[in-house]
Amino acid sequence: MRATGTNTITGLIFVITGIVILLANLGIIPIPSTAEAWPAFILLPAVGFHVGFFLSGRKSELAGLLVPGGILLIISLLFFFETATGFAYSAYTWPVYLLAPAFGLFELWYFGKREKGLLIPVSILTGIAVFSWGEMVASAVGRLWPVIFILIGLYLLFGQRSKKKNDKKSM
Template sequence: MKNGKVFYGVCLIGLGLFFSLQSFGIIGNLWNVSWPIILLFVSVGFHLGFFLSGGKKQQAGLLVPGGILFVLSLLFMFEEMTNWSFSGFTWPFYLFAVAFGLFELWLFGGKEVGLLIPIFILSGLGVVFLIQNLFTFNILSFWPAILIIIGLFLIFGRGRHHSKNL
């Protein structure tokens, strides 16, 4: 526990020094670039909390907010560097952030199969919306055709030889 106190103490001292130097005008207004770095440090803190505990499955829940904040901090750094001019295109990464946090929970928390369902749903939706943003046509206008194709596949595709169980 002493290592954790030292780590968080050093982080708080660093943040205090940074904001003090900024308020005295010694360093310029770096807030636009620095606030995503704070999220990154919090993310690293969640990850360190898990891995310093010995990587126990009971502590794997720490990885969900850690993974979410990690992806969001990288996204926000990119958005701040580009003056948020791509935010209309990068919003699917919010879905990827949650999927990544859940994936870390799945990976280090016992690999429960049920957790893969929301991971694949969020990742799939993120990919669909990202592709929609990248192309000029609206891919979601084809969703009825996609439903029909999936339905035909379910009826006539892979399960025909299993019909004796009905």
């Protein structure tokens, strides 16, 4: 009996899971704790949506699978980062929540029928996220503007001397 596409995927998942658990039981590889690995439960359906679409032969009428797949993929990657850093950067990474649906919709546009209307929400969500990060950078730079005075002062103190030395050498 030949394995179908679904049986092949399910079989591969079982084989890979079994190998990983066996290697962990033998002490060859470490298994992260549930506190660190919970984003994998978001990543698995994301991968499933993508695998389902690509195994369908990339039929444009099934490109809708990529919207939840793309959203879950980005969110899971964000949560992997956040758990690895103890959510220390969550005040700066929140615009990724806007990029997640933008990514899913962009995948729908790219692999679907390329309806231009999909690019409107993609552009709006991406623009808001980029603008938000720009505001964060501008806020940080805004606090550092006195550095300009320091650099000008250092140039006036030390830059003038090297210029005078070069002028004396050329005479």
